Amino acid sequence: MNQIKLVVAGAVVLLGAIAFSGYFSQSTPTATDKASAAVGSSNTLRIGVDSTEPVYFTSEDGSAKGFDYEMARSVAEGMGLEPEFVAMDFNELFPALRAGKIDMIGAQVTNTSVLEREFDFSAPYFSTYVAFLTPEGSTIRTRRDVDGKRIAVVDGAIQESYLRDKYHDVEIVKAPNVGAAVELIERGEADALFHGAPYAQSIIKGAPIVLEEPIVYQVDNAPIGFVIRSGDQRKAQIDEVLKDMVLSGEWLKIKTAYFEADPLSDVFRDKGA
Known part of the structure; x- marks a missing residue:
């Protein structure tokens, strides 16, 4: 069994049980938030992705796959928007978001105080x-x-x-x-x-x-979330869709497809942590 899968799976189970419930209990959007989130939005959500497995890649049959791809697609569809994916190198993502070439980054981005000075983060959907x-x-x-x-x-x-x-x-x-x-x-x-x-x-x-x-x-204390421009009113709507995905089991289904739901075992000791 691949030990990375053991690590990430165990961490994300904890994230789903603790971090998600804690975050959403503090930030459930109101009806006013939902209404304002839709103001000025188009019918398309342009999502910048790092074109590397397991974030976003092309399968043998030519279809797009990836953990962050499927999460972002479900978020867009839950918002009633058409997802449009823009694949690029990681170091191109933030300049593209600043320039308005994309609306959101879905590429395993860790929420940090430095990034929060310039951008907004969604509720967490993974752990670092x-x-x-x-x-x-x-x-x-x-x-x-x-x-x-x-x-x-x-x-x-x-x-x-x-x-x-x-x-x-x-x-x-x-x-x-x-x-x-x-x-x-x-x-x-x-x-x-x-x-x-x-x-x-x-x-x-x-x-x-x-x-x-x-x-x-x-x-420690390094949640991963979607990144949007500061002040984007769609944040509340994105968070609500993520909450629904967690509660409905859709998030767990997507996670399990890419990171096997096995216990942590002795991986930390084995890998020198």
Whole structure:
């Protein structure tokens, strides 16, 4: 059984039982909120997605798939809107939102105080897990082994700021996307990639080099939500649809399709947390 799936599944079960109920009990929209949310909205919700499995990808039959894709599609449809997906590299998403080229980001974005200064976040629909990915034969066996190492991150992703805050003896090497980050490892210019854990198996599968099983752990108090422009009145409506998805079981169904609903087991000990 893939250990990332064990970690994320267990975390999200807790998120569904605790974080969702706590958040929604404090922020249920009123009828006035619902009415104002619809003001000025078009019939289409343009959603920026990171074109990487498991967020958004194309299946063998040519259809779009992905956890964040299905969540965002259900949110749009629940709002009575037609979802329009715009796939791009992660570092292009926030400039596109600022410029009004998209209405919402659905790409495993962690809610942080820095981002909240400029953008609004929906209610959480996932929880943040991160991973160090290392090449075959690496001496990095636990997250404590990264001191003094060169760590690649995707430019603009939350992992960069988290790495700066929590790891003071690493050299951060920025890359425009995951593929470029893996190339840095292949060329010997980075010792590991620090990225979101849900992406890890896709990265390992597609890498041109052999990567070890990821070192995975949870980031405390780091919910993942949809990102919209500050003051967008549709936030209350988005939150209400997410609440309905949780209560109806739709959220659990989508989550289970991408992250197996197994217990946590001993994954934290095994992966050096």
